[in-house]
Amino acid sequence: MISKVDIEQAHNRIIPFIHHTPVLTCAAIDELVGASVFFKCENFQKVGAFKSRGAMNAALSLSRDQLSKGLATHSSGNHAQALARAAKILGTPAHIVMPRTAPEIKKKGVAGYGATIYECEPTLAARETTLADVVSKTGATEIHPFDNNEVITGQATAAKELFEEVPNLDCILTPVGGGGLLSGTALAAHYFSPSTTVIAGEPSGADDAFRSMQSGKIEASQSKTIADGLLTSLSPRTFAIISQFVKEVKTVTDEEIIAAMRLVWERMKIIVEPSGVVPLAALIKNKNEFSGKRIGIILTGGNVDLEKVGVLFQSV
Amino acid sequence: MISKVDIEQAHNRIIPFIHHTPVLTCAAIDELVGASVFFKCENFQKVGAFKSRGAMNAALSLSRDQLSKGLATHSSGNHAQALARAAKILGTPAHIVMPRTAPEIKKKGVAGYGATIYECEPTLAARETTLADVVSKTGATEIHPFDNNEVITGQATAAKELFEEVPNLDCILTPVGGGGLLSGTALAAHYFSPSTTVIAGEPSGADDAFRSMQSGKIEASQSKTIADGLLTSLSPRTFAIISQFVKEVKTVTDEEIIAAMRLVWERMKIIVEPSGVVPLAALIKNKNEFSGKRIGIILTGGNVDLEKVGVLFQSV
Numbered sequence: 001m002i003s004k005v006d007i008e009q010a011h012n013r014i015i016p017f018i019h020h021t022p023v024l025t026c027a028a029i030d031e032l033v034g035a036s037v038f039f040k041c042e043n044f045q046k047v048g049a050f051k052s053r054g055a056m057n058a059a060l061s062l063s064r065d066q067l068s069k070g071l072a073t074h075s076s077g078n079h080a081q082a083l084a085r086a087a088k089i090l091g092t093p094a095h096i097v098m099p100r101t102a103p104e105i106k107k108k109g110v111a112g113y114g115a116t117i118y119e120c121e122p123t124l125a126a127r128e129t130t131l132a133d134v135v136s137k138t139g140a141t142e143i144h145p146f147d148n149n150e151v152i153t154g155q156a157t158a159a160k161e162l163f164e165e166v167p168n169l170d171c172i173l174t175p176v177g178g179g180g181l182l183s184g185t186a187l188a189a190h191y192f193s194p195s196t197t198v199i200a201g202e203p204s205g206a207d208d209a210f211r212s213m214q215s216g217k218i219e220a221s222q223s224k225t226i227a228d229g230l231l232t233s234l235s236p237r238t239f240a241i242i243s244q245f246v247k248e249v250k251t252v253t254d255e256e257i258i259a260a261m262r263l264v265w266e267r268m269k270i271i272v273e274p275s276g277v278v279p280l281a282a283l284i285k286n287k288n289e290f291s292g293k294r295i296g297i298i299l300t301g302g303n304v305d306l307e308k309v310g311v312l313f314q315s316v
Numbered sequence: 317m318i319s320k321v322d323i324e325q326a327h328n329r330i331i332p333f334i335h336h337t338p339v340l341t342c343a344a345i346d347e348l349v350g351a352s353v354f355f356k357c358e359n360f361q362k363v364g365a366f367k368s369r370g371a372m373n374a375a376l377s378l379s380r381d382q383l384s385k386g387l388a389t390h391s392s393g394n395h396a397q398a399l400a401r402a403a404k405i406l407g408t409p410a411h412i413v414m415p416r417t418a419p420e421i422k423k424k425g426v427a428g429y430g431a432t433i434y435e436c437e438p439t440l441a442a443r444e445t446t447l448a449d450v451v452s453k454t455g456a457t458e459i460h461p462f463d464n465n466e467v468i469t470g471q472a473t474a475a476k477e478l479f480e481e482v483p484n485l486d487c488i489l490t491p492v493g494g495g496g497l498l499s500g501t502a503l504a505a506h507y508f509s510p511s512t513t514v515i516a517g518e519p520s521g522a523d524d525a526f527r528s529m530q531s532g533k534i535e536a537s538q539s540k541t542i543a544d545g546l547l548t549s550l551s552p553r554t555f556a557i558i559s560q561f562v563k564e565v566k567t568v569t570d571e572e573i574i575a576a577m578r579l580v581w582e583r584m585k586i587i588v589e590p591s592g593v594v595p596l597a598a599l600i601k602n603k604n605e606f607s608g609k610r611i612g613i614i615l616t617g618g619n620v621d622l623e624k625v626g627v628l629f630q631s632v
């Protein structure tokens with residue numbers, strides 16, 4: 001079990017390498033939902049996402065010998081860039097397995113940090129086989145994007161910062177994909193703000209966490225949503241934490257996600273990716289339930305393909 | 317001549333009604349240009365643009381009798397919303413003349429503040445005739461978007477705040493359209509940071525201010541640029557101030573504007589409209605000249621038609 005001290009130590013460890021991101025508010029959104037909403041802006045984080053926290057903490061937690069052999073992961077998303085950046089900062093190689101279908105911009109981002117990219121077929125099996133091969137050849141340490149205690153502990157520091165800056169939150173909302181951020185947030189609430197209820201937002205097209213909470217066992221994800229950071233299923237590690245400390249998972253449709261994204265872009269003038277606004281979409285959908293409350297939301301990331309975004313907004 | 321005290325008083329007058337906007341920096345942009353750039357984020361200002369400052373100051377400077385008869389202007393842009401908002405706050409009618417071709421979203425924004433909209437043909441003559449008619453019928457006071465001392469004084473407060481937060485700027489850059497912000501910024505530099513050089517950025521498709529500085533007289537604008545906030549020509553009032561206090565006007569192409577906009581959206585994760593990034597585009601284009609300097613840039617606004625933005629980014 002990750003302890004309070006683990007999170008405090010992780011925070012001290014990563015502070016020199018991450019942004020202390022701002023907390024923003026928006027009068028128009030407060031008025032719309034009838035509550036006070038505090039947005040922790042991890043879209044302004046290094047590499048544009050909270051993933052920098054977990055990747056940096058995991059890398060800094062390795063022994064000197066482990067670290068010298070490099071870091072490895074398979075990811076098509078923000079974790080890949082975050083790990084590549086951590087490796088660059090610490091002067092060690094990064095080996096990143098990416099599906100050949102991953103957007104060029106993501107490959108460029110990873111390559112920009114000097115990481116070696118291994119392309120594979122876009123299936124989980126191919127990704128895992130390729131990664132196992134890379135690890136066995138290089139001796140690099142795999143840093144899983146969420147099924148890893150140091151990653152979860154690192155992600156917990158976002159909520160810790162929010163609790164320190166905004167006391168007495170009635171609840172805190174995060175998205176849930178594999179559950180790394182949600183687990184970390186739930187633990188941070190448990191230790192640093194125990195009166196705060198933890199709630200997750202999830203796309204209805206990838207509602208495996210919602211169904212897992214209903215059935216009491218890990219359900220597979222169908223993965224059909226524009227919130228492409230939330231496609232993965234929970235792991236036993238994250239499911240155990242979430243089952244114990246998260247009150248509930250609320251689902252939202254892609255239309256509701258796009259509407260929330262448009263609201264943030266138009267009214268807050270900041271760029272948040274679809275996955276990042278899922279909790280806000282859940283808040284808007286269930287606003288009567290949150291009326292008059294003080295609500296924290298972690299805006300998880302801001303990496304969007306700008307060429308496709310016009311079409312997205314035309315679609316609703 | 318607008319005095320130092322005028323600007324100080326304007327600032328005190330409008331502070332309760334505007335945001336003190338943040339100053340952001342971006343390591344990637346600093347590295348790209350080889351300088352330290354401080355962005356004054358007026359895209360986060362009320363109504364999404366610095367225009368709130370001038371409109372609010374002008375409205376608050378009227379006599380009780382004038383104010384009771386309402387405010388009027390012709391504008392298809394941010395000034396219209398800013399004036400409608402000022403009127404709503406002060407409990408007086410706003411009469412806004414807009415070309416019938418103005419985007420629905422802008423009309424909705426103005427109407428959302430309870431203003432009366434008068435549609436007219438999309439020509440300057442039709443706008444002026446319609447406005448004169450509205451003013452004669454209602455007794456409302458016209459608040460011109462830039463050819464107005466109280467508006468210029470209000471716009472000056474953005475640079476004043478930046479100078480207070482970031483001392484010792486070598487230069488400050490703003491866009492130039494009608495010249496209200498540029499005039500105000502130049503006066504603020506003159507009074508509050510006299511060692512700071514003032515430079516304007518202007519679209520080459522609407523380079524009337526550039527040509528006016530060359531010829532020494534006000535030149536007409538051809539108005540062909542995506543920076544739709546910068547289409548107007550200078551007025552004698554703004555030209556006089558700019559001639560005296562602005563070092564030079566640098567022009568940039570629409571391609572350079574879109575590239576700068578993309579850079580801000582992708583790296584800073586904030587939404588800035590095309591007009592707002594013109595100074596950054598000018599800085600990037602002339603980076604050797606600014607190498608090693610401390611540079612302030614006013615990011616003027618963030619009102620963008622999101623449905624059209626994908627196409628914009630595909631165009632370059």
